[in-house]
Amino acid sequence: MPRSRGVATRSLTFTYPGSHPHWTYETIPLPIPKNLILIQVTASTLSSCDIAILNTQMLWAKPGEKGLGRDFAGVVTYVGSNNEIKWRVGEEVCGIYYHPYGAGTLASHLLLDPNRDGVFRKPEILPTFEAAAFPLSFSLAYQCLKNVKLTPSSTVCVFGGTTSIGLFAIQLAKKHFKVERVVATCSAGESDTLARYMGADDVVDYTRVEERDLIDAVLATAGETMHFDIVVDTVGTTPIIMERLKDLTPPKTGWYVTTVGDKDHPEGASFLSSSSFGKTLVGAIRGPRYKVEGVASNLDTLKLGMELYEEGLLKIVVDSVISWDKYQEALDKLQTGGAHGKIVIKVDEF
Numbered sequence: 248m249p250r251s252r253g254v255a256t257r258s259l260t261f262t263y264p265g266s267h268p269h270w271t272y273e274t275i276p277l278p279i280p281k282n283l284i285l286i287q288v289t290a291s292t293l294s295s296c297d298i299a300i301l302n303t304q305m306l307w308a309k310p311g312e313k314g315l316g317r318d319f320a321g322v323v324t325y326v327g328s329n330n331e332i333k334w335r336v337g338e339e340v341c342g343i344y345y346h347p348y349g350a351g352t353l354a355s356h357l358l359l360d361p362n363r364d365g366v367f368r369k370p371e372i373l374p375t376f377e378a379a380a381f382p383l384s385f386s387l388a389y390q391c392l393k394n395v396k397l398t399p400s401s402t403v404c405v406f407g408g409t410t411s412i413g414l415f416a417i418q419l420a421k422k423h424f425k426v427e428r429v430v431a432t433c434s435a436g437e438s439d440t441l442a443r444y445m446g447a448d449d450v451v452d453y454t455r456v457e458e459r460d461l462i463d464a465v466l467a468t469a470g471e472t473m474h475f476d477i478v479v480d481t482v483g484t485t486p487i488i489m490e491r492l493k494d495l496t497p498p499k500t501g502w503y504v505t506t507v508g509d510k511d512h513p514e515g516a517s518f519l520s521s522s523s524f525g526k527t528l529v530g531a532i533r534g535p536r537y538k539v540e541g542v543a544s545n546l547d548t549l550k551l552g553m554e555l556y557e558e559g560l561l562k563i564v565v566d567s568v569i570s571w572d573k574y575q576e577a578l579d580k581l582q583t584g585g586a587h588g589k590i591v592i593k594v595d596e597f
Contacts, residue, residue: 253277254285254325257597258354259574260312264302268574271312275358277325283358284334285325286366290379290568291316291352291592293577294411295481295507296542300347314351315574316592317343317542320369320378321357330361341378342366343386343544353571355597365544370553377563380411380589383542385552385561388415388479391504391540395477397424402469404495407481408433408442408450411589412506414564416479421446422560423551430468430475432461432482441587445562462491477502482584483510489526498534508539564588571595 253274260271279285297315320341326334343365344352359366365386369378391412395401403420407413408431420426431447433439439450449468456464469475475496480488484505488495492503508523523539530537555561566586569577570593577590 254356255597256354256356258350259315259571260351261301261315262312268301268315268578275356279325279327279358281327281329282362283327283360284323284330284366286319286321286340286357286359287324287596288319288321288352288354288357288594290320290375291354291571291594292318292379292383293353293574293581293590293592294318294383295581296383297351298578298581299507303347309348313348314346314354316351316353317345318379318381318383318589319344319352319357320375321594324356334361339369339375339378340366341369341373341382342549343382343542345383345542345544353574353592353594355594363544365546365549367546367549367553370557372557373553376565376568376591376593380565380591381552381556381563382549384411384589385415386543386545386548387506387540388412388419389548389551390543391416391479391506392419392424392477394502394504394536394538394540395500397426397476399425399427401426401476402428402472402474403430404465404469404475404478405429405431405447405481406478407431408445408447409438409587410481411564411566411586412481413479414441414445414588415561416481417442417445417447418555418561423555428470430465432465438587441564458485458487462488462494466494474501476500477504480505481507483507484526485510492535492537496535501535502538503530503535504538504540506540566590568593 253276256273259268261268323338405413405416420429430449431442432451432453434454435452442450451464526537566588568591
């Protein structure tokens, strides 16, 4: 049988930390490796995770092109011989593809190993753009909250309540873990309304108080305990927060879990950065516990999300859908922190 020339692809990549993203063109040879499947991507996302990866200095150790985008929705176009029983050409799928030193999902095609990467069949009731917006943020929100054994009497605070992760954290705390008191920070107006709609019992407008007074404003909403069992941070740690950490959450049992790391540190999102490593070590010794939550492609977590969605207990908020040729608009919006929910990138056929 003659060998096909392959599948032409287009992907958004960058070369070194801080460099401007650009388009890369390659050809995937056919037939594909027997353990892999090839997906034609229809929707991807950009998130704070991509902003952090764009800037992390550790990527100097990995030469070559690195991709952007971690979530995806698409259609299976080729199936390796070892996967022909489980997967079929034409199936709609979605999931997480987290390879910060390698390819990303903002690409026309994605070659992945379904036994290692978080890919699953897209339910018919789940729209394509919501399918792309869901996997990474939901997984991170769930992983953050799982650090503590939550009960109805627990108290949860979410910094950045209308980010994509924050919205999922609020919903999970209220509707899955059945927590009675959830407090979120965000701006007034539309953000406040959205956070409360998702389940926040109280909302603190961070724009109306000085940063040093924000902690007191948040603690005033905590109820009788005057602290939170866990703080989920989706906007970034600051020196003032670290100064007041023992007020926010109990030293012996409390947790401060961030998906961003230090707000003003270029490597803040990495638990390997010197700043994050130091906070983690001190927290383990003195408390409260400090953790930079990493991404995991856990299919059980994604299946839980779909179960909650199908039961009407989970809403997926898409801030906007942007054409992949206008990716810079998405990056700019992420940098300013103005998104409510996930920014989805529509991937056109190539």
